[in-house]
Amino acid sequence: MRKLKEAVIEKTLLSSALVTIAVTAGIIVVLSIEAINFFREVSIIDFLTDTQWTPLFTDKHFGILPLLSGTLLTSFIAIVFAVPVGLSISIYISEYAPQSFRKTIKPALELLAAVPTVVYGFFALTVVTPFLQTFIPGLSSFNSLSAGLVMGIMIIPFISSLSEDALHAVPNSLREAGYGMGSTKLQNAFRILVPAASSGIIVSIILAISRAIGETMIVAIAAGQQPRLTLDPTVPVETITAYIVQVSLGDVQHGSLEYRTIFAAGITLFIFTFLLNTISYQIRKKFREKYE
Amino acid sequence: MNRIKKNRFKDQAFKLWGIFCTLLGIVLLSIFIGSILVDGIQRIDWDFITSLPSRKAERAGIYTALMGSVWILVLTTIIALPVGIAAAIYLEEYAKKNKLSSLLEINISNLAGVPSIIYGLLGLEIFVRVMQMGASVLAGSFTLALLILPIVIVSTREALKAVPKSIRDASFALGASKWQTVSRQLLPASSGGILTGIILALSRAVGETAPLIVIGALAYVPFAPESPMDEFSVLPIQIFNWISRPQHGFEINAAAAIIILLFITFVMNAIAVYFRNRWQSKFK
Numbered sequence A: 001m002r003k004l005k006e007a008v009i010e011k012t013l014l015s016s017a018l019v020t021i022a023v024t025a026g027i028i029v030v031l032s033i034e035a036i037n038f039f040r041e042v043s044i045i046d047f048l049t050d051t052q053w054t055p056l057f058t059d060k061h062f063g064i065l066p067l068l069s070g071t072l073l074t075s076f077i078a079i080v081f082a083v084p085v086g087l088s089i090s091i092y093i094s095e096y097a098p099q100s101f102r103k104t105i106k107p108a109l110e111l112l113a114a115v116p117t118v119v120y121g122f123f124a125l126t127v128v129t130p131f132l133q134t135f136i137p138g139l140s141s142f143n144s145l146s147a148g149l150v151m152g153i154m155i156i157p158f159i160s161s162l163s164e165d166a167l168h169a170v171p172n173s174l175r176e177a178g179y180g181m182g183s184t185k186l187q188n189a190f191r192i193l194v195p196a197a198s199s200g201i202i203v204s205i206i207l208a209i210s211r212a213i214g215e216t217m218i219v220a221i222a223a224g225q226q227p228r229l230t231l232d233p234t235v236p237v238e239t240i241t242a243y244i245v246q247v248s249l250g251d252v253q254h255g256s257l258e259y260r261t262i263f264a265a266g267i268t269l270f271i272f273t274f275l276l277n278t279i280s281y282q283i284r285k286k287f288r289e290k291y292e
Numbered sequence B: 001m002n003r004i005k006k007n008r009f010k011d012q013a014f015k016l017w018g019i020f021c022t023l024l025g026i027v028l029l030s031i032f033i034g035s036i037l038v039d040g041i042q043r044i045d046w047d048f049i050t051s052l053p054s055r056k057a058e059r060a061g062i063y064t065a066l067m068g069s070v071w072i073l074v075l076t077t078i079i080a081l082p083v084g085i086a087a088a089i090y091l092e093e094y095a096k097k098n099k100l101s102s103l104l105e106i107n108i109s110n111l112a113g114v115p116s117i118i119y120g121l122l123g124l125e126i127f128v129r130v131m132q133m134g135a136s137v138l139a140g141s142f143t144l145a146l147l148i149l150p151i152v153i154v155s156t157r158e159a160l161k162a163v164p165k166s167i168r169d170a171s172f173a174l175g176a177s178k179w180q181t182v183s184r185q186l187l188p189a190s191s192g193g194i195l196t197g198i199i200l201a202l203s204r205a206v207g208e209t210a211p212l213i214v215i216g217a218l219a220y221v222p223f224a225p226e227s228p229m230d231e232f233s234v235l236p237i238q239i240f241n242w243i244s245r246p247q248h249g250f251e252i253n254a255a256a257a258i259i260i261l262l263f264i265t266f267v268m269n270a271i272a273v274y275f276r277n278r279w280q281s282k283f284k
Helices: A002-041 A045-047 A065-096 A097-116 A117-133 A145-170 A172-180 A185-196 A198-214 A216-222 A241-248 A257-291 B003-043 B046-050 B063-094 B101-109 B114-131 B137-160 B167-174 B178-207 B212-217 B235-243 B248-282
Strands: none
Touching: A002 A045, A002 A257, A002 B063, A002 B101, A002 B137, A045 A065, A045 A145, A065 A097, A065 A145, A065 A185, A065 A216, A065 A241, A065 B003, A097 A145, A097 B003, A097 B178, A097 B248, A117 A216, A117 B003, A117 B178, A117 B235, A117 B248, A145 A198, A145 A216, A145 B003, A145 B101, A172 A185, A172 A241, A172 B167, A185 A198, A185 B003, A185 B046, A198 B114, A216 A241, A216 B235, A241 A257, A241 B137, A241 B212, A257 B101, A257 B114, B003 B248, B046 B063, B046 B248, B063 B101, B063 B137, B063 B178, B063 B235, B063 B248, B101 B248, B114 B137, B114 B212, B137 B178, B137 B212, B167 B178, B178 B235, B212 B235, B235 B248
């Protein structure tokens, strides 16, 4: 009797764990089915090569490139801002900061990641853009520069906390060897610790890129809703995520081509983040074996 | 300047740069919260919290959105909690090292990285269309429950992992079965850590906007939801709606609503940190 009860409980627990597999399968199936329906009507070559994205106008074009360029441009700005800052923070906290400072500053940094993204969007639109406009006169009120910078602030804690863990995991013997040779903390950090922790640091950067690509509200609020193929950070653009929000806010008929565009856009986004997440998982697995 | 002096100088310069970077984000956040407080605090009064939405900025309130957020939080917890904790117990205590368990691991780590808007697309198709829930509180809660599931699983596993092996051994030595060990020893011992993870996951859920917009949650709902099948709005969507309007009055409303949303998020985070500290000191 007791054995039976234990077996039933184990199966129940297992089925809960299997729910996570069902979620992934559900995402892939849903995105694929609607995307296949989409590609029955729009050729995949147009989708990948057309330089205009105007599914909501009468003259319809379905080129993903403008949305992709908007996504990559805002993410690029965010990463270029967040990586040096986040890395410097991780080196400072793990090698320089006194223990007490570290204890108070870590929860404060975590708070940056806890702020809802809609709030960051408001920040970008009402504080950062007007501030940047005072010395960039041509800056339009929706632009990828301020959306990207604010997104950078949001992802700083992701980079700093994961990189700090990686630096922390480097064995002390390496540190001491460096100091024994007479190097300063700075030389130690950049010539010994950063190379030794490089896989962990790379993982943190990849995860931050994936986070930036999938970020929605900041870009939907501050970057605009005009899909255009450009590298100019001062003009309005539209990201994949912002487009999905734009369509969802409107009144689009279920089963229409417009409805399917959000799934075609969604699967593009999913493929990107899936690749990045898988790469980072593989690196992390290798890294774990290295120091255990 | 000789080489040693130069290196020491660089070292000190980097130290200052490190302090600057560390404080940068926090200072920017404080500036922002300060400016929002200046904009929004005068707008917050009892009327603002208990008024229904309105076309006139000075009469509009957040009552329906706030109630929507409360409904969503409660239902999301009810749905995500049992599944997440059960899955974590399985992975941490029962699973053997085989293909299935490593597939589950990869899968959960991947799900944690899926953008939230993708969960919205999943919810739109499965809960809203196929299961015919419509753009209801229930559909929104299921969507957010799936979104926070990986976070709940990961943090529950961490909490279980932190329980010393001696407690398991002692329980088994007294003749307890696996489930008795889990339910009477491990869960009570790890409850603080589990609680921390759940509160953090919920604080994430309360700030989520995009997936709920995708499943069709509305910005304008005349009444607060009364059942799980009612249509709804939540605070972040109300804020987003007010931000996108041109009139200045709505910008002030948005600032005021942000103060309330941030208050809720920060309080949840503070509670989580409190539980974590209390719980961590238990095993040290």
